[in-house]
Amino acid sequence: MAIAIRLSQAHIDAMIQHALEDAPIEACGLLATKDGAVVEVRRARNREASPYRFSIDPLETRKHEQAIDDSGAELAGFYHSHTGSPPIPSPTDIRMMGPFFGPPFVHFIIGVADLENPEVRAWYIDGPERIEQEFEVIP
């Protein structure tokens, strides 16, 4: 596995915090990077409000993209939580994200099925494939 993205523990904690707050509904959001390192975790609304799936209104995604762009960063990926299953892209995730947000977009999944032991994994969704990626935790 190659390192697909770098981020601080604070950014990881922000995603975990969001996942815990919204459980059992799936939480979701966007990641902005500069030079391959995350500079901002932006919360989004899961319009499905479901424990089994998520989607972000395309208009909301566009609004976030614009704000990220305006700040001189770039949209690098997404995160969402799995509240009852392992942090592995589901067939629905692959169907929703594969056509639009393949590599180099990174998809973090925050597994909070066990609220005491959140599990964070990162993926590329390349067409019908899910390919796990490494991420580097930076100071």
Ligand SMILES: [Zn+2]
């Ligand atoms: Zn999912």
